[in-house]
Amino acid sequence: MSAPAFASWRAIARPMFRPAPVTIATRPRSGALPVLVNPAASRIDAEERSAHYDMRRPRGAYWTERCPTMQDEGPKTVQAFDRALAILDAFTPERSALGVSEIARITGLSRSTVHRLLVTLRRHELVQQLPDSTNYALGPHLLRLAQIAFSSVNLQSIAKPIMERLRDRCDETVGLHARLNPTTRTVLDQVESSQPLRRTYTEIGHPIPIYQGAPGKVLLAYSSRELQDEVLAGKLEAVTPRTITDPERVRAELARIRKNGYALSFEERVPGVSTLAVPIANHTGAVVAAISVAGPSTRLSRRRLLGFVPFASEAARAISAKLGYAGEEGAAIPGVAPKSVQGEWPPRAGAV
Known part of the structure; x- marks a missing residue:
């Protein structure tokens, strides 16, 4: 390349490779070391x-x-x-x-x-x-x-697909329960087990005393102390030999339910039927319903029901979330049980 041509190339290329200009600024303190500032950086806006x-x-x-x-x-x-x-x-x-x-x-x-x-x-x-x-x-x-x-929220339609998934996991009948009035509750819906011998709710929509059975005990456990006192002050009628009718025993049972996040019933309302129930909460954190897993006592021992606790709790959390509940993970509501009861899966048939 000739000298004139090289000079022309350098004149064109030099601006392309010239580093950004740098100025020197001093800090307000006297005697402070100078700070190098790139003016291009000052063009970065606050956003x-x-x-x-x-x-x-x-x-x-x-x-x-x-x-x-x-x-x-x-x-x-x-x-x-x-x-x-x-x-x-x-x-x-x-x-x-x-x-x-x-x-x-x-x-x-x-x-x-x-x-x-x-x-x-x-x-x-x-x-x-x-x-x-x-x-x-x-x-x-x-x-x-x-x-x-709120106008588009329907508990039964929200719960149905979740109940079906729970039924498929446990292969036992899943029920949805809610309070009718302060002292009674009812069965709103069910998804039946596919097994020949199974629990089938025949009293859907009928009033049931709230202290009878696992779902009712869940609803009562998360009620106010005043309502609990009102229910326990009345007559507690036995419908099976295993119905708990002693007010102090019922009160102790309610305290255990709140501590554990679930309730069990072994033929307390229907002979030959054992049930697990966990609470469902709404957007305010109030327990408004319960979901249950029920079946014949010959198949559902205590250990087997405890094996269903994490799955029923998961279903209750899913329904509660769709009702607007935003409680922290691990809270007792809705239906989160301690890990110590989360038994093996699948539970062994006939385990005691």
């Missing part, structure tokens, strides 16, 4: 810095109580929407009013991101700013949405 900050967190670090159920796997989601829902989930009955800093701490989002999302949520009445305060609370539009959601 980009916020996004960079959040990227350094573990993915999902801003998810709250409900959000851990959201998995990283699956279709890609809209991050802004996920963050907005995380802000809404930061509010609980115990934390009904929150400031920007509190929300940022709970969710792991930056304060600028929280503030920007709150502006959008407030515009749509999903949150509201409290009068004479910088705190926020959930907004009235959520009440309107909740009313629409």
Whole structure:
């Protein structure tokens, strides 16, 4: 290459490979060492810095109580929407009013991101700013949405497919039970076992004293102390030789049910039938129903019923979630039993 040609090439190429200009800035302290600053870095706006900050967190670090159920796997989601829902989930009955800093701490989002999302949520009445305060609370539009959601909730239709799966796992009849009035309950629905000898509920819709049988004991165990006292102050009639009619024994049984998260009945209401029941909770955390696994006592020993506990508890949690229950994993409601009772699967027939 000739000298003139080389000079021309260098004049063209030099700007392409020239490093970004660097200036020197000093810190406010006297005697501080100079700091090298790349002017290009100063062009990163606050949003980009916020996004960079959040990227350094573990993915999902801003998810709250409900959000851990959201998995990283699956279709890609809209991050802004996920963050907005995380802000809404930061509010609980115990934390009904929150400031920007509190929300940022709970969710792991930056304060600028929280503030920007709150502006959008407030515009749509999903949150509201409290009068004479910088705190926020959930907004009235959520009440309107909740009313629409409640109108489409039907316990039996929600529970049916889950009951069928539980029946398939246990191969015993699965029942759904709810309170009729303070002192009685009823059978709402059933999915029968495929076995020739099986439990079949014939009293669907009929009132049953709430203290009789495992499902009723579950509903009574999670009732108020005042209601328990009212029921136990009345006459407790025996329908089988094994019906518990001593008020103190019933009270002790209710305490065990609340501690364990499940109830057992061995021919306490129907001769020859043994039953396991666990509670179902709604969006407020109140127990509103019970799901049961029942069959002939000749096949369902205590050990075999205990082997069904984790599967019945899983079904109860699934139904409760569809009713809006958002309790923490491992809570006694709805129907989470201690690991110590989670027996072998499949349980051995005739085990005692």
